[in-house]
Amino acid sequence: MAINIKNYTTEVAASKSIEAIERLLVEFGATNIMKEYGPGGRVIQISFIIVVENMRLPFRLPAKVKEVYVWLKKKFPQRKDATLLEQAERVVWKQLWDWVHITLSGIQLEQLETLEALFPYLYEIEKNQTYYQRIKQTKFKALLPG
DSSP, X not given: OOOOOTTTTOOSOHHHXXXXXXXXXXXXXXXXXXXXXXXXXXXXXXXXEEEETTEEEEEEEEOOHHHHHHHHHHHOTTSOHHHHHHHHHHHHHHHHHHHHXXXXXXXXXXXXXXXXXXXXXXXXXXXXXXXXXXXXXXXXXXXXXX
């Protein structure tokens, strides 16, 4: 399966996309927005809390830069690793901004419920994993009938 990848040539700095994501989340009512930093002082995920049905629920959006770097390396094998890493970071955050914007728009237009749209990113702080990661660990058995 091959599709045209959106934003793979973006020049928008990762920091600008991250700021834009934070603004969208705040406009949507998110609180306690937190960035987690990894190697080189790069943001590797954003966590936030949204009130859903009177419950303060934590969510975590990961930025999987390494995976995009691998894709870019295949597409542009002649480019320097540092250049591709920076581009991968820009691509990841620009795509996350698009996803957050589309998702929150769908919620606002009542095409999706908040928890329906964000459930895979619901975060269990004690286990340091999202619900998607937790269900994946069980080989998705929790989703299968009886």
